[in-house]
Amino acid sequence: CLGNVIRLSVAPLFEEVDAVFNDTQIINLTPGLATQCGFSFKFDPMGNAMFFASLQNCFSQNMVTLRTVVFAYPVYRVGKTCSYTPWTSREILCDRNYMEASEEFWPILNAFKEASGQIENWPLISSCMGGRKCIGNNGYKMTAVVFSPSKNVMNVDEVQRKGYAIANTPTRLVLRSPHNAEETYLQNVAGVPMRVLSTSTFFEQKWLVTRVDATAVCPTPVAFTPEVITWYMLKHIDPLFSSDAFTMLEVYMGIDAKRLDTEEMAARNYSVLVTEAHIIVEIPVGAVGGYFKSHIQDDQYFVTYTIEPMLELLWIEEVAHENTSYKVLFPITTPPMARPPQVLPEQAVFVLELGTFNLDVELLNITFPTMVLTVAECNARGFNVQEQRSPDNTLKTFRMEVPFSDPVVFKEVVEQGVTTFTLQLIYGLVIFPEYAPFSHSAVVDAVLLDIVPPSVTGNCDQENFHITVDYRNQEPFFVVLVGKRLLNHEFAQQYLTEGDTDFTITLPFSSPDAVFESVHSSSVRSRLDVALLNPYNNMTIKYFSLACSFLKTLTECFSNGTMTALAVKVDSVPGLNPGQLTLSDPACGPTYSDDRFAYFHFTVNSCGTTRKFINNVMLYENEISLPDELEVKLNATTSSEEEYQLKVSCSYVANITRTLAFLTRPRDNEPFAETGTGRLMVRMRLAQDASYNTFHQEEDYPVVRYLRQPLHFEVELTTSSDPKVALVLDHCWATLNEDRDSRPRWNLIINGCENPEDPYSVVFHPVEADARVRFPPHVKRFEAYMFSFAGDAVFVHCDVVICDASSPTGGPCSGQCVNQDNLKRDFNTHRTEQRGLKTLLKVASLHRGTVSLLQTTRGSLRNHYAFGSQGFGMTKD
DSSP, rough: OOOEEEEEOOOOSSSSEEEEEEEEEEOOOOOHHHHHHHHEEEEEEESOOOEEEEEOEEETSSSSEEEETTTTEEEEEEOOOOOSSSSSSEEEEOSSSSSEEEOOOOHHHHHHHHTTTOOOOOOOOOGGGGGGOOBBTTTTTEEEEEEEEEEEEOOOHHHTTTTTTTEEOSSEEEEETTOOOOTTEEEEEEEEEEEEEEEEEOOOOOEEEEEEEEEEEEOOOOOEEESEEEEESSSSSSSGGGGSSSEEEEEEETTTTTOOOOOHHHHHHHHEEEEESEEEEETTTTTBBBBBEEEEEEEEEEEEEOOOEEEEEEEETTTTOOOEEEEOOOOEEEEEEEOOOOOOOSSSEEEEEEEEEEEEEEEEEEEOSOEEEEEHHHTTTTTEEEEETTSSSSSSEEEEEOTSTTTTTTEOOGGGGGEEEOOOOEEEEEEEETEEEEEEEEEEEEOSSSSSEEEEEEEOOOOEEEEEEEEEEEESSSSETTTTEEHHHHHHHHHHEESSSSSEEEEEETOOOOOOEEEOSEEEEEEEEEEOOOOOTTOEEEEEEEEEEEEEEOOOEEESSSEEEEOOBTOOTOOOOGGGGGGGSSSOHHHHHHESEEEEEEETTTOOEEEEETTTEEEEEEEOOOOHHHHHHHHHHOOOOOOOEEEEEEESSSSOEEEEOOOOOOOOOOOOOOOOOOOEEEEEEEETTOOOOBOOOOOGGGGEEETTOEEEEEEEEEEEOOEEEEEEEEEEEESSSOTOOEEEEEEEEETTOOOOOOOOEEEEOOOOOOSSOOOOGGGGEEEEEEOOOOOOOOOOEEEEEETTSSSSSGGGGGGOOOOOOOOOOOOOOHHHHHHOOOOEEEEEEEEOEEEEEEEOSSSSEEEEEEOOTTTBBBOOO
C-alpha cells in the first residue's frame, strides 16, 4: 500500500490479469477497462511486472483479488486491502495511462440538507463505478457532466461509453480519464506543457441543483541528455489554483510509486531542487531503479533507459483553506542511444571481448571467412566462448580465445620481419523475447599499439555544453574541431580548462559553434559536434556529438497586452534567413534579426493573433513561420521539405482578485517635488583629456592606457532641462566582466566619497556652465588612475542618485563628498551651491566597455589597458 496507490510486483512475465470479486465474478482487465477503472501495468525485459491500482478504482468498494495468468494457467491469486486516511480536500493522481481527480463535496451536501430540511437520515449517495447507476436512495442523482473548454454536455451513461469514469461516494466525486481522451487538451503552463481535463458535474434532487467542479492536470515528457534525465515540474500548477497565495507543505520523490528517503536518494545520485517556480528532478541515466533495453536499427545496436519516478506534492491554499494531494507516476524512456560493441584483443592469442549488452541479448553463432560456427562448435574447437556479467548483474559481454595457429586466422609477413595475424569474424546475435537478429563485424590485428586512443565524453547543465577529452598517459597528437572551428589559442583561453591528462571545453548552448536542432515554446534543443583530427592528413581520429534540450523562455507575456517571442534558426532548415520570418500576418516581421535569431514584439490584438476562452483564462496564440512564397522558394533551393513553424501563446486570467499588503509610517518631511511622469536618461563617457572637451567615440576603441595613467570620466543627465534636478555619484567600482555584481571588485567611490583604502584616490573635478554644459548640477566629472586586476579586462560601473536641489536633506543628496586635504579637488564652492538635495530616483548606469591586458614584447613588461570597442554609456529608465 503506497498512499492512494496499491502496487503488486509479479515475476515472471504474465499474459493477462483478471479481477475477481467476492471469489465468484471474474472480469478481465483489458487495456481499455484498466484505463477507465484506474489500473496500470509495467513490464521490463527480464520478465518482471508491476501492477498499479488507484485506491479509488472501480472495484475498491469490494474485496478484490487479482488473478494473473501465465500461458493460460492460473498461478497467482493475490488479495490486498489498503486504507488511506485522512483524504485531502482534493486528490490528483497521474498514472501512465490515466488521470484521476477526486473532489470532496460534503460541504455542498450540507447545503442541500439545510435547503431541503432533511437534516436527519440524509441519504448516502450511491457509487456509479463499474457501470452502476448514479442514483441515491431517495432520488438524489447525478444528471450531467459539462466538459471545458468545449462546453460539451453528456449524461452519465454517455460519459462511461466514451471511456471516462465518474463516480461518487457519500463525500467525494471521482473522475478518471485516459490521457488522450477527446475532451483533454494541452496547455502551456509557465513554459511547461501540461494535459488538462476540466469538468463540472451536476446533481439534482427535486427542485435543487448543485455543481461540483473537478480538474485533473498532468505533465507531458521531459528533457534528456546522454547522461542525465531532467524533469521540470511546476510548483504552481495554474489550472489547479484559485489564487497565488499557497503554501507547499510536502515534496516527496519516489520510484514506482514508493517514496524514497534522503539516504536512498543520495545513494542513487538522485536530486530534487525546489526553486521559486519549479521542482526539478535529476536522475543519472543508468541509475538504480530503472533498466536498459536493447534495440536494433539498420543493424546497429542501440539501448534505451527506462525509469518511472514519482513526485508527490501537498499544498494548501491560504484563501480557500483547502489542501491538495498531487501525485505523478511518470514513466520516462530515453531516446535510443548508440552503443556500438567493441572487440578488444590481447597479445599471444586473440582474446576477444564483445559488448557491452543488456541481459536480453544472446550470441547465436560466429561467421569466419571459411565457416560458420555455433557457440557450441566454437567451444568444441577450443575457442572457449564465455558469457561474462557485470558485478550488479545488469550487463553482459561475450569473451572468446582464438589461437594464432587456427586456420581461421590469416597470417602475413611484412617488412623488417614483422608478422601480423589478422582475424575476421561476424558475430550473430539476437534480442529476446522479440527474436530480433542483428550482427557485428570485426577485423582484429594481433599487433597492438601502446598508445591508448583518446576518449571524448560530454554532458550539459542548464546553460552550457561540457565536453571532456581524455588523452590518457600520452601527449595529445591531435587537433580539435569544435563545430566548424579549430580550437586555437584564443578559443582555448576563453572556453578550455586543462587537467593532468585531459581538458574540458565549456561552451554556451547558444554559441555559434553549436547548431539548434529544434525549438519549442519553452525549450531549445542544441547540438555540439566535436572531432579529433590528425594534424598531418586531417583524418578523423574520434568523433563525438552531444545534443541537449535547454529549458528557456522564448515567449514572454506582459500585463500591458504585449508579447515577445524569440525564433532561432534550426539545423534542419539550413537555408533559412531568420529576418524573413513573420507572424500569422505576413506584414508583421521581426523587430530585430541576424543570421541565427529573429526577435518579435507585438500586441495581442495585432499580427493575426487569435483569442479563445478556456474557463476563466484568455488564451492568445500566434505562429512564426516563413511566408508561403518564401517557403516554396526555400524548399526548391534546398531540396528539403522541412517547414519552420513555431507556435507562441500567452494566457491571461480574465477575472482575478489579488491581495496587496503594505505598511505605513509617518514621513520625516513632506516631499517638495510635484508628482509627474517622464524618463530620465544617464550616460557615462570617457574623455580624451582633463579638459573634458572631446570624448572617445565608438570607433576609437580599444583605447590604450598605461598603469597609473589618469582616466577622465564624465557622467551626465542628458534629457532633463529642470534646473532643480541634480545628479550625484553614489557608488562607482570596477570589475573583471560586465556583471556588476561579479568578483573581484575594487571600489572607486563609496557613498559619494573616494575610497579611503585606495592609495590613488579618485579626483572630483568641478563643472562650470559653458556652450555644451547648460546645467552644471546635471554633470559629474571624476578622475581615476589606471590600475591592474589579475586579469585582462576592467569594467567600470556607477550608481547615481537623482536629487531635488531645492529641498535640503541628508544622505547622498547632501552633495558630492570632497576631501578638503586634496588640493586637486577644488569642488567646495560647487558643493555649497547644492544646498542639500532630496532623493527622487536612483538609477544604475550599466557599461559595455571592456579593458584588455596587453604586454610589450621586449624589455621589461609593462601593463597596458584597452577600453573595449563599444565604449561607455548605456542608459536605463
